[in-house]
Amino acid sequence: MRPASLRALALAVGILTLAACAGRRPLDPRTAVYPPPRLPEIEVQGGRLDPGGAEWFWVEDHDVPLIRLYLAVRGGEVYDPPELAGLARVASLAWRTGGAGDLGPEEFDRALENRGMDLSVHLGRDKGWITLTVLPEDLDRGLDLLAKLLWEPALRADRVDWAKAQVAEALRREADEPQSLGFREMRRALFRGHPRGRVPTEETVGRIGRDDLVALHRRLVSEGTWALGAVGDFEPEALRERLAARFGRLPGRGGAFPLLTPPAEPQPTVVIVPKALPQTTVIWARIGPERLSEDFAALEVCDHVLGSGGFTARLVREIRSNRGLAYSVGSFYQALPRFGVLGAYGLTKTESAGDVVDLMRAEIRNLADGITAAEVEEARRSLVTRHVFRYDDPANLVRDRLENLLDGLPLDLGERYPDEVAAVTLEAARRAARRHLDPARGVWVLVGDLDPADPRWGRMGAVEVVTPGE
Amino acid sequence: MRPASLRALALAVGILTLAACAGRRPLDPRTAVYPPPRLPEIEVQGGRLDPGGAEWFWVEDHDVPLIRLYLAVRGGEVYDPPELAGLARVASLAWRTGGAGDLGPEEFDRALENRGMDLSVHLGRDKGWITLTVLPEDLDRGLDLLAKLLWEPALRADRVDWAKAQVAEALRREADEPQSLGFREMRRALFRGHPRGRVPTEETVGRIGRDDLVALHRRLVSEGTWALGAVGDFEPEALRERLAARFGRLPGRGGAFPLLTPPAEPQPTVVIVPKALPQTTVIWARIGPERLSEDFAALEVCDHVLGSGGFTARLVREIRSNRGLAYSVGSFYQALPRFGVLGAYGLTKTESAGDVVDLMRAEIRNLADGITAAEVEEARRSLVTRHVFRYDDPANLVRDRLENLLDGLPLDLGERYPDEVAAVTLEAARRAARRHLDPARGVWVLVGDLDPADPRWGRMGAVEVVTPGE
CATH class of the missing domain: 3.30.830.10 (Metalloenzyme, LuxS/M16 peptidase-like)
Structure with a gap:
């Protein structure tokens, strides 16, 4: 095994020192700073x-x-x-x-x-x-x-x-x-x-x-x-x-393609797209925090626990594994320079569409109170490990730099990510969930053979029917 | 730039010697052995x-x-x-x-x-x-x-x-x-x-x-x-x-999952799968040569020229670029241990389905006589370069070894590939095309809103109608 990098060593020493100060008690997962894996020594x-x-x-x-x-x-x-x-x-x-x-x-x-x-x-x-x-x-x-x-x-x-x-x-x-x-x-x-x-x-x-x-x-x-x-x-x-x-003679920064300003979040809306299919696609989405928001890392953790983190993610476990209701289910969070997009999706038999919507709403709503210290710890660890995967192709690192430059963001966001995520506390995750994971906000889109007049949609927002193909 | 590997040097010297022997005349593309790019120095x-x-x-x-x-x-x-x-x-x-x-x-x-x-x-x-x-x-x-x-x-x-x-x-x-x-x-x-x-x-x-x-x-x-x-x-x-x-205590080679024997090629068949869609999917396929066949590398070249080689491939140029008939079109060749599968496909508006089938048949049939020395040379070069890409992730090399072992094939097929391809002559490509690229053989599958009684299908083989979903 190769020697750990200086950076990783420094981190490890820091952690050991913290543990020593704590008098060798086991780390409390609600407050512990989880030792992140060492980052690869690939420098851009x-x-x-x-x-x-x-x-x-x-x-x-x-x-x-x-x-x-x-x-x-x-x-x-x-x-x-x-x-x-x-x-x-x-x-x-x-x-x-x-x-x-x-x-x-x-x-x-x-x-x-x-x-x-x-x-x-x-x-x-x-x-x-x-x-x-x-x-x-x-x-x-x-x-x-x-x-x-x-x-x-x-x-x-x-x-x-x-x-x-x-x-x-x-x-x-x-x-x-x-x-x-x-x-x-x-x-x-x-x-x-x-x-x-x-x-x-x-x-x-x-x-x-x-x-x-x-x-x-x-x-x-x-x-x-x-x-x-x-x-x-x-x-x-x-x-x-x-x-x-x-x-080399490229012109300097121009103003022709300015960064987009944050959009206003629309009133709660349920968009029904009628399609004669046995499957219904359910999507929920709302505007979320930008990359530099103080909630960014905490929302990454919440998203992981909610639906991006694989088999143990709440939506996957509850809707797909335990009840077998959805063929595919998950959540997403994409942080752009000045705003972000977050949401969840599920794909289910049309007769289960209502149940899946209800379960998605419940899981999203319950995250703020229900998320546990163990889930936060697992998510931190898992997100940092997945981040290491990006280093497996150095082109990812170069493309990250180019994106950050064009987006007007600090160039070293990639290197910062593990520390940002490792610092997320249970409290920060709960706060981020309370602020952003609210299924009563944003838009729901349902593609399938559904009745737009079903009163349950009306309770979730203004119902709109969109005819596909236009 | 790092020094070329011994292997590449040896090849380059060989080429230079050949060129010198030829009295500095330009290489004749019909007979020249194109210098392959050096293989990466990653060893499994x-x-x-x-x-x-x-x-x-x-x-x-x-x-x-x-x-x-x-x-x-x-x-x-x-x-x-x-x-x-x-x-x-x-x-x-x-x-x-x-x-x-x-x-x-x-x-x-x-x-x-x-x-x-x-x-x-x-x-x-x-x-x-x-x-x-x-x-x-x-x-x-x-x-x-x-x-x-x-x-x-x-x-x-x-x-x-x-x-x-x-x-x-x-x-x-x-x-x-x-x-x-x-x-x-x-x-x-x-x-x-x-x-x-x-x-x-x-x-x-x-x-x-x-x-x-x-x-x-x-x-x-x-x-x-x-x-x-x-x-x-x-x-x-x-x-x-x-x-x-x-x-370590894994059992030795068992006989429970023997390699498949080569299938008999079916009589020419046209399978119609009725689907009420504006697009028709057209697929042609037949049984082709195995990985160790003398035609393997030549058919790789033919497949590249026919439809796998990007914009200059014949099906792509003729059907997609020049006539705008197909949204997607191409060919494929997969060499398995004891047999292979080859074919072509296109995706088109239903009213163009007959034209696309005719064009595909013509391009497949014409390859044996029509393929040029320049096309063979381009294909050789391009295939070897693409092969180098596999080395970009060493896991590909390890998985290749595992596949070859389980398939009972020589372990070093990956290293052999560039030389095999570089040795393909125009004559070998023509012979492979004559043997394998015959649109009158094999099966055609058409998924779309088509009339199974249309006499043009009957001229291509026995027409079968398959109802989807069973």
Whole structure:
């Protein structure tokens, strides 16, 4: 076994000292600071490509002869003009596949695949990612193609039409898939009047033209906030020079894609999406605390105990294991820069939908009073261990850095996480549960063969019926 | 950049020598041996836990303080008694979640989650995997739980009933999901009368009792072929001792789960699965060459050119990119120990289903004459590069070793792959395509709102209509 890192040693010594001070009594789980597992000794390096130039982060890893490059940019679906919702999705497809510079679409694909390279473009919810994977000996060729794609994409009209058809098709399929449909309607209801709640339709996608993609591309490469990441088998200074030569002239921070402001939480609402299916999808969601909130770590613990923590999580144990009512059940908490989203979901036979809703409400409501010191301790330990898993692929660490930078968050949140979680007390978990886990707030979405007039829905909030596929 | 490995150097020297011999003429792509990328210097170690004991394979990797253990066993769905099809699936769920030894289900879960450990059981098509992930300091605790689970699972009747309900529910959902349904019916039609073609139904699952799980467990731990794997932050000799103490007394190779014999290829068949959906799923499949066949590598290349190779693959380019007919399209080739499965698939609007079938047939049929030297070269390069990706997680290498051992295949197939692929000539690819890529053979499965009496289906084979959900 390798020697513990300095950091882990320091932590261990701290814990032992605490225990010694306590006169060798067993640690009280309600107050004990659980010794977190040592974090791996993988360090992400950071710097600028040129003085005043773009920032980049890297991990050297010579185990496998591959280089993975990440170009991250602020921008994505939430910045689509409302009347053109779907623009970022269309661009994701048309940008990469339309050729670039002097290379037509097929020539561009062949130039990549001829060397086994992988180059992809994905504009997500609020960030775009261009990723390149190459063998070290193909680095220059790969960077040339990446530069062409970045600065001179063809965005050919025929590829735009093709991409629009693909996106429209995906929207139709989404409407056929109860869980996708449920989460889409959850977003629409929870973020009403907020960019995150905008959902593309066939109509908005139909309006998109090549000019819109050209304008989006111009904004992405000239105003957004960019950063680069690299993982793998390279020599940093040589790579920095190459990146600086091609991407060093990135513009500074722009204001074109500002961080989203927190949405107002909607009035309690029950959205019924009628679907003739034997299964009903149940989703509850509300606005939650942001990443830097004092409740962040405590809510991570609560979420773990409620439904994210595997077999022993309360929703799973009570609804799935003990009663066999749900095929799938759990909870979620996603902390964004200025707000978060939290909730729970279950998938059940339609005749059990009411029971599952009642059980979910009870488990959510009871957490504040019912959560135990043992559960908090288990959750702390488990969350920290799972965090260690992220280090198993150094690309996760680099991507975390890029996200934090673009989100305006401290870069070292990943390193802070174990201590944040280890410090959560039973009291803090109860407080977070009281503040945030309230099933009477937020939105419920039910996708299935249900009667919207059933009075039990009306008792939970204003009932809305949404017809799928629009 | 780190110095190239000896192996890569030797290859590079070989190539340079060849080029020099050729008098510096450009390499002829029809005959050139393309220089493969160097393989990573990750070596899997192998040995026996005790003299005459079980085999194990390991990769030491101290980057991240985690240990991943794999216990692989021959056995799985294809060995289910026909009247109890689904037994392995039920066992996968009930085994892990039912408690073990002196620990009830909740105690067992808590003992794991209290230390953030992950322990899972998955009985797949022909192999079972029990995996354990622990922090190094929790190794002994984790091994104790693994041993309990292995030798003393409770297999409680109430958990068996719960698992049966879960599996039955999954079967109903599978029938609602056109692609899962399509591949299920493909298996049933392609492997008729063969264990691989058996599909569980609610009826066969309903018949399963606790005794059947007890009997399966007894066969798995007393007759099957077992092996262990380990990846991560451990000292091999110390780990070997611990594993030998708990699992060293594994029985030798048993005959209870023999390798499957190759199935007879069915008469050309068109299976229509009527579903009132706007999309039609099209699948073609036939029996293909085994892993050790002389056609294996050449068919890998053909499959890549036909539909697995990304944007430049023929099916993707012709059907998806150029004509925009398919939302998703591609091909597949899976080489098993004594036979393989190959095929192609497409997902399209129902009104285009006939056109997509015709285009797929044409592209499959035309590959033997149409494949070019440039395509073969690109495929070789790309396949070898993708192979390098597997080395990015050393667990892949250990699992490959375990699979090869259980399948009775040479252990070093992973290391051989680049040379096998690099040696594929245009002639070999054409020969493999002529032998195996014949759309007039095998089965076609169409899931969608189609007229079974349409004469075009009858021209492709015997038409069968299958009602989903049974």
